[in-house]
Amino acid sequence: MIRSTLAFSLLALPLTAFGLHQENSFRRRHSGVAHSPAFMRRSTNYTLQQKYIGEDFLNWDFFDEADPTDGLVQYLNATAAIDAGLATVDCNNVTTLAVDSTESVVSGGLRKSVRISSPETYNSGLFIADFEHMPFGCGVWPAYWSVSTTAEWPTGGEIDIIEGVNLNPENQITLHSGPGCTLNNSQPTTSNQGGIECTSSADADSGCFFTQTTPTSFGAGFNNASGGVFAHLWNTDGITVWFFSRPQIPNDIASGNPDPSTWGTPAAIFPDTGCNITSHFYDHTIVFDTTICGGWATSAYPSTCPGTSCSDIVSNATNFENAYWKINSLSVYQ
Numbered sequence: 001m002i003r004s005t006l007a008f009s010l011l012a013l014p015l016t017a018f019g020l021h022q023e024n025s026f027r028r029r030h031s032g033v034a035h036s037p038a039f040m041r042r043s044t045n046y047t048l049q050q051k052y053i054g055e056d057f058l059n060w061d062f063f064d065e066a067d068p069t070d071g072l073v074q075y076l077n078a079t080a081a082i083d084a085g086l087a088t089v090d091c092n093n094v095t096t097l098a099v100d101s102t103e104s105v106v107s108g109g110l111r112k113s114v115r116i117s118s119p120e121t122y123n124s125g126l127f128i129a130d131f132e133h134m135p136f137g138c139g140v141w142p143a144y145w146s147v148s149t150t151a152e153w154p155t156g157g158e159i160d161i162i163e164g165v166n167l168n169p170e171n172q173i174t175l176h177s178g179p180g181c182t183l184n185n186s187q188p189t190t191s192n193q194g195g196i197e198c199t200s201s202a203d204a205d206s207g208c209f210f211t212q213t214t215p216t217s218f219g220a221g222f223n224n225a226s227g228g229v230f231a232h233l234w235n236t237d238g239i240t241v242w243f244f245s246r247p248q249i250p251n252d253i254a255s256g257n258p259d260p261s262t263w264g265t266p267a268a269i270f271p272d273t274g275c276n277i278t279s280h281f282y283d284h285t286i287v288f289d290t291t292i293c294g295g296w297a298t299s300a301y302p303s304t305c306p307g308t309s310c311s312d313i314v315s316n317a318t319n320f321e322n323a324y325w326k327i328n329s330l331s332v333y334q
């Protein structure tokens with residue numbers, strides 16, 4: 001596990017009420033129609049570089065330090081997480097990464113959870129993540145993301161593919177970067193575009209983002225459909241993200257011959273026009289985590305959840321019965 005860089009330990013996300021207000025003020029539907037990006041017009045053969053499934057995830061790096069986002073979690077090391085039954089693999093090779101939902105924890109205390117990151121790092125690729133279930137619930141803040149291991153955050157960038165808090169019904173897709181990177185998209189997407197400033201700092205970490213509009217993209221709605229696939233293509237042309245609820249997963253993904261040129265309108269497009277993707281995003285490890293409260297879930301808490309304080313909910317074990325990932329697989333193609 002890389003512990004030395006601030007980059008690795010900071011999950012800098014669209015924290016705080018500020019971020020949420022910004023989202024609303026920037027909210028608009030994109031209707032620009034222009035030429036499709038090159039990758040959507042031509043068919044390319046992708047070769048499988050790495051497929052993570054089952055036990056593979058138990059060999060990832062387990063982060064076991066204090067949560068950098070100030071969440072009310074105690075992240076367990078691999079041995080402790082496996083012993084506690086919070087990191088398991090079933091007979092179908094499905095990996096579960098869970099928040100504890102049995103132990104008693106005082107209000108404002110720390111509940112056990114898991115945060116893992118891939119031993120391999122990436123500078124590009126077509127990433128296809130298939131989930132049966134994602135964590136949700138009051139106070140719950142799950143994320144599937146990647147971040148640079150060689151540069152101090154936000155230099156080297158952060159790509160957030162799945163993220164949301166509490167009982168939010170929709171997923172948010174976000175980039176964070178060093179200076180000189182803005183979102184300049186004119187292509188249609190299935191999402192609402194949020195802030196366009198990808199450049200982030202500790203004081204201004206909303207990032208540039210898209211909020212999905214379908215309730216099957218996050219939380220209870222995602223799980224009710226038996227999950228689905230988030231796919232993202234990261235290359236010199238940009239970063240493009242597609243979401244498929246389980247009934248809509250294309251055959252070419254299921255058969256292991258993915259062809260993004262056939263996938264239709266993406267959920268998010270971050271083109272290279274306003275941002276040199278190569279120079280702002282590099283050496284990324286892939287991360288799965290679930291935190292509780294922390295900046296974002298705390299500020300957003302009263303709008304959807306009971307009581308006034310997020311920190312009280314941590315004591316209610318039952319509340320965390322749905323706070324788990326069920327990962328079918330993660331494939332990386334080049």
Ligand SMILES: *[C@@H]1O[C@H](CO)[C@@H](O)[C@H](O)[C@H]1NC(C)=O
Nearest residue numbers: 042043044045046047257259
């Ligand atoms: C992709 O692979 C198929 C089968 O191997 C081949 O027929 C096709 O020409 C390839 N397409 C490209 C664009 O390389």
Ligand SMILES: *[C@@H]1O[C@H](CO)[C@@H](O)[C@H](O)[C@H]1NC(C)=O
Nearest residue numbers: 052053054055056091092093
């Ligand atoms: C489960 O995944 C492992 C790789 O982690 C693979 O070797 C094994 O064949 C898979 N088993 C099943 C039943 O798919």
Ligand SMILES: *[C@@H]1O[C@H](CO)[C@@H](O)[C@H](O)[C@H]1NC(C)=O
Nearest residue numbers: 064075076077078079080081
């Ligand atoms: C893992 O965590 C447990 C519980 O905190 C601790 O006792 C153990 O020493 C840790 N193991 C390693 C290898 O760090």
Ligand SMILES: *[C@@H]1O[C@H](CO)[C@@H](O)[C@H](O)[C@H]1NC(C)=O
Nearest residue numbers: 215220221222223224225226
């Ligand atoms: C759950 O999914 C079924 C289809 O599988 C759908 O008919 C139903 O409306 C969904 N319920 C909710 C609450 O999303």
Ligand SMILES: *[C@@H]1O[C@H](CO)[C@@H](O)[C@H](O)[C@H]1NC(C)=O
Nearest residue numbers: 034182184185186273274275
């Ligand atoms: C935004 O992208 C368009 C092409 O889609 C380009 O003409 C324009 O110069 C870009 N603007 C910025 C600020 O990069």
Ligand SMILES: *[C@@H]1O[C@H](CO)[C@@H](O)[C@H](O)[C@H]1NC(C)=O
Nearest residue numbers: 236272275276277278279280
């Ligand atoms: C983008 O950054 C890379 C790496 O620093 C550089 O090689 C490339 O020339 C840059 N592209 C443009 C269009 O400036």
Ligand SMILES: *[C@@H]1O[C@H](CO)[C@@H](O)[C@H](O)[C@H]1NC(C)=O
Nearest residue numbers: 137138306316317318319320
């Ligand atoms: C605990 O959480 C569950 C699920 O969110 C909720 O139904 C229940 O009312 C909560 N219990 C208390 C004592 O707040």
